[in-house]
Amino acid sequence: MATQPEDPKKALGWAARDSSGLLSPFNFFRRETGEKDVALKILYCGICHSDVHMMKNEWGVSTYPLVPGHEIVGIVTKVGSKVEKFKVGDKVGVGYMIDSCRSCQNCTENLESYCPQFIPTCGAENYRDGTTYGGYSDSIVVDEHFVIHIPDGLPLEAAAPLLCAGITVYSPLRYFGLDKPGLRIGVVGLGGLGHMAVKFAKAFGANVTVISTSPNKEKEAIEHLGADSFFISHDKDKMKAARGTLDGIIDTVSADHSVSPLIGLLKSHGKLVMVGVPIKPVEIHVSHLLLGRKMVAGSNIGGMKETQEMIDFAAKHDVKPSIEVIPMDYVNIAVERLLKADVKYRFVIDIGNTLKPSSQLYTSLKRMKETNEKDVAFKILYCGICHSDLHLMKNEWGMSNYPLVPGYEIVGIVTKVGSKVEKFKVGDKVGVGYIIDSCRSCQNCTENLESYCPQHIPTCGAKYRDGITYGGYSDSIVVDEHFIVHIPDGLPLEVVAPLLCAGITVYSPLRYFGLDKPGLHIGVAGLGGLGHMAVKFAKAFGANVTVISTSPNKEKEAIEHLGADSFLISQDQAKMQAAMGTLDGIIDTVSADHPLLPLIGLLKSHGKLVMVGALMKPMELHVFPLLLGRKMIVGSFIGGMKETQDMIDFAAKHNVKPTIEVIPMDYVNIAMERLLKADVKYRFVIDIGNTLKPSS
Template sequence: MTKSPEGEHPVKAFGWAATDTSGHLSPFNFSRRETGDEDVRFKVLYCGICHSDLHSIKNEWGISTYPMVPGHEIVGEVTEVGSKVEKVKVGDKVGVGCMVGACHSCDNCVDNLENHCPKMLLTYNSIYTDGTITYGGYSDHMIANERYIIKFPDNMPLDAGAPLLCAGITVYSPLKYFGLAEPGKHVGIVGLGGLGHVAVKFAKAFGAKVTVISTSPSKKNEALEHLGADLFLVSRDPDQMQAAVGTMDAIIDTVSAVHPILPLISLLKSHGKLVMVGAPEKPLELPVFSLIMGRKTVAGSGIGGMKETQEMIDFAAKHNIKADIEVISMDYVNTAMERLAKADVRYRFVIDIGNTLAATKP
C-alpha cells in the first residue's frame, strides 16, 4: 500500500491512487485537512469514473502529479460542517464536481464562472492553497469549501446523479450558453458515450430536435428508442451525411478520440456552431475554409460555474434526467479503466464507495 507523506493533515483518509504513468490504481493511505469554518466534510457514497480520470492517471495530457487519487463526480452524506456554513447541514446529500477552489475576486469568479478563474483548483491533481496535493473521490471521505458543494435534490438518486457533476454540467453549460436551451433548435450530438447520452437527455428536455451522430450503427435503436433522439446519423455513411448537410443549428461533439471535424462542420447551417466538449490528447485539423463559407464557429466548452452546476442538478431532478450507469465495486476499478479505454461501458461507471471501499483496506 502507498502512503502519503506523514504530517500533511491531521484527518486520516483512505482511497485508491495511481502512483505512476501506468495508471494502475491501488490502496492508498493519505490525509485531509481539518474542517475549517467554511468547510463541509462528507462521507463518500458513490464516485463516477470520468474519461478525464483515465487520461489523468496515465498522464496523457502531460500535467499529472503522483500519487493521484482520481474522481470528480463525488456524492455522499454530510458528516461535519464549519461554523460559518449556511448552505447545508449534517445529514444532507451533497456532491463535489471538478473544482474545489478559485481566487473568488477576479471577474470570472464575480460572475459565478469559477471554472474560468486562472487560479481555479481541480478536485484532484492540483496544488491546494496550503501547498498540498488535492485528492479526489476514490476515497472514504471528502472535504471542500461550501462554495464548491452541490446540494442534491431529494428525488435525485446519488449513484445515477453522480456523473452529472461532470458529464451533466459539461453538456448543460454549452446548451445554455450557445442559445440551444429553447424549443425548435436542431442539435447534433456526436458520440453516444458518458457525455453524449446525457447531452441527448438535456437537449430533449430543452425542446430541441436531436440527431445523434455516431460511428456505430449498432447504437441506432439505443439512441432513438431508449434516449429519445429524433434522428440517427452514421458518420461513416457518405449518403447519410450528405443528406444532412446544412440542417443543424449546432453540434455538441463529445468524442475524446482524434477524429475529423470537416464532415461535422458541413452539417451546420450558416452561422452554426460546432462545440467541442471532448478532449482528444492530440490536436485536430481545423479546415478554416469550411468556417468562412457560412460564417460557422468551432468553439470549446467545459464545465460551468458553481451557480450553473446547482441549476443543472435542479433542472435534471425536475425533468428526471440521470446518467445510465454500471455500478462497480472498488476492487474492479482497474478492469473498469481498461473497459473504458475500449468504450465498453453503457454509459458511465460509478464506484460504490460506501459499500465496497472499506473491504479493500489491508
C-alpha cells in the same frame, strides 16, 4: 483475502487484485520459520515479464490477490533448528520455485524445475493451506533447499535478475552443449532474457549473433554487450546468406514470430531452444528438421544445483545483467514501460529502502485539512469514473502529481460543517464536481464562471494549500461550501454522480450558446458518457436531436432508449451529404481524432460546433466553410457553481438521469480496462459507501 497460517508473521507487499494487473499495497502473513526453513528480509526483487502474465492472468492460472516476484535477494534473518547451509546475515536469493516433491526422478537428478509438483514462488494455491506470495514484499520464508547463496563481490541488485533471466538462458546453454568455446550461437531477441544469453554465451567463449527485428539495437548488441554480429530477421538477403552457420540458437522472444527462418540459420544437427513463451502455437515445417537432423526444444529454468552453479559462474566471470533500479511506488509505471520494451534490460525494485508500511502510506494520503469555518466535510457514498480520470492516472496531460487519488463526480452525506457555513447542515445530500477552489476575485469568478478562473483548483491531483488534492475514490472529503451543490430529493445519489462532470459538461454549452430552445435541431457527435447526457438534456430542452456516430450498432440504442430523433453514420457520405445545413448546433463529445469538416457541413448558417471532448492532437480546421456560413467552432468546459446547481435542479425536475453501471471499489481496475474499450453504458459509478474497505 490472505490466508492466515499457523503462528503467522505479518508481511507487507504490493499485490494485483484482478486481471487489470495494477498493483497496490497489501498486508498479509508469512508462515513461522520451520525447522528446515530460512527467513529472509527482502532487499531487491527483479521484474520479469512472467510477473505481468500472472498479474493479468494471461495464462489463466492466476489467483488473487497476487503478490508477484521471483527474482528475490536479501539477508537471512532467522534459520530453523535443522538448517545446515545458511546462517543469520548470509546474502541469499530465491528464484521461480520454493518447493517440489523431492522424490520423483527429476528431483533426484537435481532438476526440481521439471517436477510435476513443483511450487512456484508466487500464485500457487493450496500450498501449506495457503497461497504463495512472491518477492514484491518485505520478507519471505523458504525451505533451505530452495535458497541460493549470493557470492561476495556480486552486488545484490544485480543478482536478482540472474535468478530467473540468468538461469533461464544459462541452463539450456549448458544442457544442450552450447557452452563450448568457439561455437557459433544465435540469440533471438534483445530484452531481459536475450541480453543475458549474449553475456553468458560470450563468457563461455562463443561467437554470438544477435537476431532482432529492431535495427536500432545493433550498436547496443555489438558495442555494449559484446555480440560478434547482428541480423535483422526481416532482411531476407542477409538471413539467406547466413543459412547453416549457427550451432545453436536461444530464442527468447515471447511475441508471435516465425521460427522457420531461424531453423534455416542452423547447421546440421543444430538446436533451436525456445525459452520465450509465445501465447499462440508456433508453426514448424517438419521437413526443415528432417533434412538437417535439427532440433527444436524448450527449456525451463534450471534446478537448484545448477542455479547455484550459475550464480557462482556469474560472480567469477563478472556476468551481470544491465538493470534499472526503481522504488516500489514506481512499479505500475515500470510494468507499462516493460510492455513497451522501454527498459535496458531489467527493472529491479529496491524493496529494502522504498517499500513502506501501509500506515506510512496512509499518512501521506491523509486529507490535508480539518474542517475550517467555511468548510463542509462529508462521507462519500458514490463516485463516477470519468475518462479524464484515466488521463490523469496515466499522466497523459503531463500535469499529474503522485500519489494520485482520482474522482470528481462525488456525492455523499454531510458529516460536519464549519462555524460560518450557511448553506448546508449535517445530514444534507451533497455533491462535489471538478473544482474545489478558485481565486474568487477575477472577472470569471465574479460572474459565476469559476471553472474558467486561471487559478481554479481541480478536485484531484493539484498542488494546493501545501499539499495535493485527493479525489473521490475515497471515503471522505472536506471542501469549501462555495464549491458544493445540494442534491434535490427524488434524485438517487448514484445517478447524481455523473451529472457533476458529464452532465454539466454538456448542459453548460447548450445553455451558454443558446442551444436550449424548443424546436432547435441539435446534433450530438459520439454516444458515450458525455454524448448520452447531451442527448438527454437536449431532448429535455425540447430539441430535435440527431446522433452522429461511427458505430451503426448504436442506432437502436440512440433512438429507442435515449430518445434521439435521427441517427447518422459519419462515414455514410450520402446521408451526411443529404443532411448538410440542417443543424442549429452540434455538441461534439468525441475525444478521439476525427475530421471536423463533415460536422461543420451539417450546420446551418450561423450554426455552432461546440467541442467538449479533449482531443490529444491538434485538429485540422478548414476556415473557408466557416466564412461562407458565418459558422462557429468553440470549446466549452464545465459550468460554474451556480450553473451546476441549476443543472442538478433541472435534472431532478425533468427526470434527466445518466445510464450507469454501479460497481464495487475492488472492480475499479477492470472497469478502467472496459472504459478504454468503450464497454460501458454509459458511466461507471463506484459504490464507495458499501464497498471501500479499510486496508486491514
